[in-house]
Amino acid sequence: MTNQALAQYANLAVYSAMAVFTIAMIAFALDLAGTVPRLPVAAPETQKEPALVGADSSAEAPAHPVPTDDPDRPRRRKAAGIAMMLTRLGGLLLIAAAAMRGLSVHRPPLGNMFEFALVGCMFVVVVFVAISLRRDVRWLGLFVVGPVLLTLGLAITVFYTDASELLPSLKSVWLVIHVTVATFAVALFTIAFSVTILHLVKTWLEAQAANDPLVMSRVRTIVNTALPPARSLDRTAYGIHAVAFPLWTFTLIAGAIWAEQAWGHYWNWDPKEVWTFVIWVVYAAYLHARATTGWSPRAANCLALAGYGAILVNYMVVNVFFVGQHSYSGM
Amino acid sequence: MTQSRMDTRPDESDVTLPPLGPVGVLRWAWRQLTSMRTALFLLLLLAIGAVPGSIWPQRNIDAGRVADYLTSHSVTGPWLDRLGFFDVYSSPWFAAIYLLLFVSLVGCVVPRSKIHWRAMRAQPPAAPLRLERLPEHGQIEVDGTPEEVLQIAREVLAGRQFPVGRSVVRRSPGRRYRLRSEGLSLSAESGYLRETGNLVFHTALIVVIVAIAVGHLFGWRGDRILVTGKSFSNTISAYDTFDPGPWVNTEALSPFIVAVDKLDVTFEEHSVGAQRGAPRDFTAYTRTQTSPGAPAIHQILKVNGPLTFGGTSVFLLGNGYAPVITVRDAAGQVLMHEATPFLPQDANYKSVGAVKVSAASPKQLGFFGFFLPSEYLDKAAGPSSFFPDLKNPALALGVYEGELYPQGRPQSVYTLSTEKMTQLKNARGEPLRLLLKPGQTIALPGGRGSITFDAVQRWAGLSIRYDPGKLLALIGAVAALAGLIASLMIRRRRVFVRVQPMGRRTVVSIGGLAKGEDPGLAATIEDLLSVIAQRSSTSGSSTTGSSTTGSSTSGSSTTGSSTKGSGTTV
Numbered sequence: 069m070t071n072q073a074l075a076q077y078a079n080l081a082v083y084s085a086m087a088v089f090t091i092a093m094i095a096f097a098l099d100l101a102g103t104v105p106r107l108p109v110a111a112p113e114t115q116k117e118p119a120l121v122g123a124d125s126s127a128e129a130p131a132h133p134v135p136t137d138d139p140d141r142p143r144r145r146k147a148a149g150i151a152m153m154l155t156r157l158g159g160l161l162l163i164a165a166a167a168m169r170g171l172s173v174h175r176p177p178l179g180n181m182f183e184f185a186l187v188g189c190m191f192v193v194v195v196f197v198a199i200s201l202r203r204d205v206r207w208l209g210l211f212v213v214g215p216v217l218l219t220l221g222l223a224i225t226v227f228y229t230d231a232s233e234l235l236p237s238l239k240s241v242w243l244v245i246h247v248t249v250a251t252f253a254v255a256l257f258t259i260a261f262s263v264t265i266l267h268l269v270k271t272w273l274e275a276q277a278a279n280d281p282l283v284m285s286r287v288r289t290i291v292n293t294a295l296p297p298a299r300s301l302d303r304t305a306y307g308i309h310a311v312a313f314p315l316w317t318f319t320l321i322a323g324a325i326w327a328e329q330a331w332g333h334y335w336n337w338d339p340k341e342v343w344t345f346v347i348w349v350v351y352a353a354y355l356h357a358r359a360t361t362g363w364s365p366r367a368a369n370c371l372a373l374a375g376y377g378a379i380l381v382n383y384m385v386v387n388v389f390f391v392g393q394h395s396y397s398g399m
Numbered sequence: 400m401t402q403s404r405m406d407t408r409p410d411e412s413d414v415t416l417p418p419l420g421p422v423g424v425l426r427w428a429w430r431q432l433t434s435m436r437t438a439l440f441l442l443l444l445l446a447i448g449a450v451p452g453s454i455w456p457q458r459n460i461d462a463g464r465v466a467d468y469l470t471s472h473s474v475t476g477p478w479l480d481r482l483g484f485f486d487v488y489s490s491p492w493f494a495a496i497y498l499l500l501f502v503s504l505v506g507c508v509v510p511r512s513k514i515h516w517r518a519m520r521a522q523p524p525a526a527p528l529r530l531e532r533l534p535e536h537g538q539i540e541v542d543g544t545p546e547e548v549l550q551i552a553r554e555v556l557a558g559r560q561f562p563v564g565r566s567v568v569r570r571s572p573g574r575r576y577r578l579r580s581e582g583l584s585l586s587a588e589s590g591y592l593r594e595t596g597n598l599v600f601h602t603a604l605i606v607v608i609v610a611i612a613v614g615h616l617f618g619w620r621g622d623r624i625l626v627t628g629k630s631f632s633n634t635i636s637a638y639d640t641f642d643p644g645p646w647v648n649t650e651a652l653s654p655f656i657v658a659v660d661k662l663d664v665t666f667e668e669h670s671v672g673a674q675r676g677a678p679r680d681f682t683a684y685t686r687t688q689t690s691p692g693a694p695a696i697h698q699i700l701k702v703n704g705p706l707t708f709g710g711t712s713v714f715l716l717g718n719g720y721a722p723v724i725t726v727r728d729a730a731g732q733v734l735m736h737e738a739t740p741f742l743p744q745d746a747n748y749k750s751v752g753a754v755k756v757s758a759a760s761p762k763q764l765g766f767f768g769f770f771l772p773s774e775y776l777d778k779a780a781g782p783s784s785f786f787p788d789l790k791n792p793a794l795a796l797g798v799y800e801g802e803l804y805p806q807g808r809p810q811s812v813y814t815l816s817t818e819k820m821t822q823l824k825n826a827r828g829e830p831l832r833l834l835l836k837p838g839q840t841i842a843l844p845g846g847r848g849s850i851t852f853d854a855v856q857r858w859a860g861l862s863i864r865y866d867p868g869k870l871l872a873l874i875g876a877v878a879a880l881a882g883l884i885a886s887l888m889i890r891r892r893r894v895f896v897r898v899q900p901m902g903r904r905t906v907v908s909i910g911g912l913a914k915g916e917d918p919g920l921a922a923t924i925e926d927l928l929s930v931i932a933q934r935s936s937t938s939g940s941s942t943t944g945s946s947t948t949g950s951s952t953s954g955s956s957t958t959g960s961s962t963k964g965s966g967t968t969v
Contacts, residue, residue, distance in 0.1 A: 070670070232667060232674040236681050236702040303916055310887045317883055321876045330703050332620070332714040332864040334872065335611070336460065337488045339453035349446040353439050355887075359915070360435045371443075378446075390453055391464070 074172035075231035081165035082186065082224055088158040089217045095151035096210035100294045102147060148206040155213055159193035166190050172231045178247040179234045181387055185223035187248075189216045191255035199259075207295050211262040242326035250319040254379055256312035257351075260305050261376040264369050267301040271366060274298065302365055306358060309372060313351050320348055339390040343382035350375040432499065433506030441500040448496050452487035455479065459486065501608055508601045515594045523577055526584035526895035530910030533895070535921050537928050538908045541935035545583055545898035545905050551934045552896045552909075553578055555927055556587040576894065585896040593914075596885025603882055606875030614868030619643035619652075626721045626738045626858045630658030632691070633711070633863065652865075655708040656688040659700075662857040664718055666787045676747060676787050683715050683859045700859075710865055717860025719743045719750055720770050722794055723853040726756045729846045734758040738856045741770040742813050747784040748772050753815045754796070754850075755803050763803040764847065766833075767815040768796035772855075774834075782834070794835040794852050798823040798843065823847075890917040894924065907931055 166187050170177040177183040196212045199205050234243075273288050295301065323344065328334040335341060354375060357368035386392070419427060431437055456464035465485045469476040483490030530536050541548065556576040576587035621638035623631055631637045633652050643649055665680040683700040689708060700706050706713040721738040728734055734756050741752030754766035773786040774793035782795040801820030810816050823831040823844060833841050835852035842849045891914040899906045909927055911920045 230670060230672060230674060232670045232677070233679050236678055239680075240703040242703075303918070306916065307918075314880060314884050314887060317880050321873075321880060324876070325873070328869060329705065330714075331716065332705065332712060332862050333866070334869055337449075337452055337457065338460070342449050342453040346446045346449055349442050349449075353442045353446070356435065356439050356442065360439070362436060363439075386453065391456070391461075392453075 070231045070233065071172040072231065074168050078165045078168035078172060078231075079224065081161050081168060082220060085158045085161035085165065086217060086220050086224075088154050088161060089213050089220070092151045092154035092158060093210060093213045093217060095147045095154065096206070096213060099145055099148035099151060099206065100210060101290070102145075145206060148209065151209050151213075152200060152206060155193060155209060156197055158213075158216075159190070159197055162186065162190040162193060169231060173233060175234060176244050176248070178243055178251070179238060180229040181227040181383070182223050182229045184247070184251060184383070185219050185227055188251045188255050188258075189219050189223070191252050192216050192258055195255055195259060208259075208262065208266075211266060212259060215258060215262065237330045240326060240330065242322060242329065246319060246322040246326050249315055249322060253312050253315035253319055254383070256308055256315065257376055257379055260308035260312060261373065263301055263305040263308065264372050266295055267298055267305055268366065268369055268373075270295055270298045270301060302369070305369065305372070309351065309354065313355060316344075316348055316351065320344055339386050339392040340382065343378060343386050347375055347378045347382060350378055429506065432503050433510075435507075438500070438503045438507065441496060441503060445496050445500060448493050449487070451484050455484050455487075457485060457487065459489070497608075501605070504601055504605055508598060508605070511594075512598050512602075515591075515598060518594070519591050523579045523586040523588035523893060525579070525581055526586050526897055527910070530895055530897055530908040533910035533912050535911040535913075535924050536909060537924050538906065539928055539932055540901065540904050540906050541932055542904055543935035545900050548898050548905050548907055548931055548935060549580065549583070549585055549896065551931050552585055552907075552927060553580070555930050556585075556589075556894060583898050587894045587896075588892070590889050590891035590914075592885050593889040593891045594886070596882040596887075596889060599882030600879050600886055601882075603875045603879035607872050607879065610868040610872035610875055612868070613871065614644075614866040616644045616646045618864070618866040618868065619647045619649075620862065620864045622716075623861045623863065624717075624719075624740050624858050625657070625659050625861055626740060627659050627662050627856050628738075630656055630686070631861075632656045633708075638863075653709050653711055654690045655711070656691065657706065657713060657861070658686045658695075659859045660684045660686060662718060662859050664788070664857065668788075678787070681715060681718055710867060712864055714862045714864065715859055716862045719748065719858050719860070720772060720789075720792075721856045721858045722752075722770050722792075723856060724754050724766075724794075725851040725853055726754070726759070726764065726848065727851070728759065728848040734764075734848070736853075738858075740813075740858045743787075745784075746787065748787040749784045752813050755812075755815070757803055759800075759848070762800040764843075765799040765801075765803055765815045765817075765820060766796040766850065767799065767817075768794065768832075770794055770855075789855060792837055792855050794833070796833045796835070796850075798831050798833065800847070890915070890919065892917055892920050892923070894927070896927075905935075 166177050166183075169183060169186065173179075177187060192212060193216060196205070196208070270291055273284065273291055276283050277285075277288055296304075323341070324334040327336070327338075327341070350371060354368055354371040357363040357371055358365070456468055458465050468485075469480065472479075479485065483492065487493055527533070531538070556578060558575045574589050576589040577591075579586040619642060621635075621641040623638050625631055633655050635641050635649050635652070641649075661684040663680070663682045663684075664678070667674050667677045667679055670677075681702050685698050685700050685706065686695045687698050687706060687708075688695050698706055700713065700715045702715055705715075719741060720743075721740040723736075723738045725736040726734045735754070735758060739752055739754050741750035743750045750770040750772075751768075752770060756764040756766075769782055771782055771784040771791075771793050772788060773784045773790035774782055774795075775785050775791070777783040782793070799815060799817055799820040799822050801817075803816070803820070804810065805816065805819040808816075825831045825844070831844065833850065835841060835850070837852055837854055840849050840851040893912045895910045895912075897908045897910075899908075907928070909924050911924045913920045
């Protein structure tokens with residue numbers, strides 16, 4: 069029996085989390101905008117003679133902030149601190165929402181698209197907060213909270229499904245094993261996707277600077293001071309992908325074992341299986357491209373983006389539009 | 400060699416390249432095929448090639464939808480069919496991609512295994528002269544003789560743990576280096592398991608592919624609709640459909656017997672909206688025998704809980720209704736009495752089926768129509784069902800007479816072949832439609848007898864499968880995962896230590912080199928430096944020494960965090 073009141077509380081928690089994340093997102097954005105150092109005292113001159121200062125500021129090495137009036141004192145990033153606290157609060161609200169949703173139906177909340185989205189967002193925030201405990205990733209906050217907010221909005225409106233019991237074929241321990249790991253892997257791929265995009269933007273801006281130092285010098289200053297160096301971004305993205313890929317491999321294997329138990333064949337080219345395989349192959353190609361000297365990191369990173377595109381297709385298109393045995397969208 | 404012989408010919412043109420000859424062409428093709436570039440290209444091609452199978456219906460999954468697609472797309476359909484878009488995963492072009500990838504995989508794994516085998520048994524290379532040129536490096540000056548310092552370095556790299564300050568150095572737990580000492584230098588290498596994992600991963604993928612092939616060649620699957628109260632034995636003739644692999648001995652199937660006594664089905668009653676009527680539980684109560692003489696065992700068969708007989712598994716994949724129908728002739732003689740399975744067409748189990756009375760005379764009788772578990776009359780669609788469970792069961796049938804099996808051709812048991820039959824009409828000249836409730840009997844017009852709807856039974860849709868390759872596939876997949884984790888998480892690195900006596904003190908230089916990204920390398924060198932600094936200073940006597948080492952340790956830590964080649968030397 070489903071406890072509809074508890075399910076309503078779960079939805080309330082989701083709305084609260086969305087409100088919290090909205091404020092966090094604004095705070096993260098303000099922080100990034102504020103990372104740009106106040107212009108030196110000679111500010112009026114910069115407008116008169118942009119060529120000179122532009123050439124100056126374009127010569128900077130990545131992650132070397134343009135000197136401010138007080139370069140030694142680290143900037144107090146108050147907005148980022150508030151945003152991080154709010155992100156943790158939002159994460160707790162999402163955990164509560166997932167727990168109440170699960171309790172309301174007496175099963176893991178992994179039965180339909182709304183629940184996948186909810187748990188996926190929860191994992192994204194939890195992973196982000198976990199990373200933030202060990203490293204300074206305040207620069208990434210906006211690009212994690214933003215997608216989470218978007219997904220939650222879609223989940224509670226478009227994907228929303230009433231709390232109810234599961235189809236017989238889903239009643240298995242493999243639901244917990246297979247879907248939890250899949251959702252967790254997708255959460256990691258999502259964060260890696262954000263970092264990869266930032267890396268591409270940063271390298272693109274650097275290339276622009278090499279062509280014409282004057283182009284978007286202001287934007288470049290913001291990006292250069294707000295984000296870590298391109299090399300470090302690239303390394304972070306690769307590291308997260310390298311963790312997510314084995315998890316996705318595990319998802320594939322666990323799914324095959326479950327399919328063997330439920331349907332009698334471990335692989336039958338069901339649309340969901342096809343796309344899980346496509347994602348695996350694309351990310352495998354990404355890892356190979358990284359290991360090959362002939363490929364530039366840029367091209368390899370484009371493969372990673374393609375892989376994430378396949379994840380989006382797998383979640384949003386396959387569940388809803390393709391006919392197959394994984395039609396559990398509940399929509 | 401062929402080339403050089405060609406080159407000596409005086410009349411060879413100076414612009415055209417010398418021909419490779421058949422061996423050369425083959426070698427060239429092999430190199431191309433086994434290159435990483437080609438492997439990547441084939442991988443991406445495999446990903447793209449797999450996609451059409453998820454967009455268009457596939458014959459091996461749902462042949463009915465393929466037929467529907469072909470009739471509704473009369474122009475594009477046949478072309479797509481010719482290109483294999485309805486059998487993507489058995490089409491020649493898809494096979495070409497994965498076979499080439501398979502060859503490429505083998506061509507990559509075999510030579511790399513040989514190289515790795517040699518590398519595993521070789522000694523680390525000698526330390527380079529200028530360690531400060533390596534990507535990560537540091538230098539300190541300590542008390543103690545060069546031999547003592549080298550001994551400490553050797554012990555640390557061999558895996559011994561030393562306390563540093565208050566905490567024990569634990570940044571690379573369990574990591575052991577292979578060592579090579581040469582004069583005043585030490586070379587260490589570790590992380591061989593990275594390449595081992597890489598090779599295990601790729602070899603295991605080959606195992607998985609072989610396992611899939613074994614399953615296709617020696618495996619089989621069959622489907623059977625079994626009405627409750629009946630049993631079936633595992634022989635080809637008992638199956639509704641049977642699909643054996645090419646090398647299956649169909650005479651030697653394991654002779655088990657399955658009887659379904661009862662089938663419990665639950666649907667969602669409490670929810671409203673899309674979830675209403677969704678299936679919630681299917682449970683079949685079975686009696687099984689491993690062979691005809693063996694004792695019967697009561698077993699429960701559920702959707703996620705198949706029955707197993709050796710390597711053969713019985714899955715519960717479908718269910719439906721089988722109305723029990725009796726047809727009598729004008730004299731009241733029973734012509735037919737049996738539970739007839741009807742096939743569900745929608746989520747509310749509106750089911751279609753046919754009743755064939757071949758014993759009727761002078762003309763054979765056929766009934767064709769719907770079974771409705773919860774009948775209501777829809778204005779547009781006619782008799783329909785509003786719920787999948789039995790809330791208002793009814794049979795809606797049309798009646799035909801004539802020849803049931805023209806020319807004895809095989810036909811589906813769920814449809815009537817009406818080409819040699821005519822439909823009975825009612826008094827007003829409209830097609831006769833019967834609507835029967837359980838227990839009801841309706842007399843057929845013109846003294847043709849009567850039809851009775853006695854009761855409703857359920858049927859279980861059983862799918863029986865045998866796949867001898869599945870265990871091997873599982874082993875291969877798990878090995879692949881283990882190898883993958885090893886190859887992604889373990890880092891291959893080399894650490895070199897060089898010592899130089901300087902009066903009573905010793906200058907220690909340490910350099911590190913990693914294959915690919917290795918964020919732990921800098922920390923390793925830093926740890927090694929701090930252990931050497933501490934051990935040497937505790938064994939020595941000078942207090943100034945320890946203060947020097949303290950500052951130099953922090954110096955080497957800046958080395959670790961700085962970018963390539965810009966490390967500071969103390």
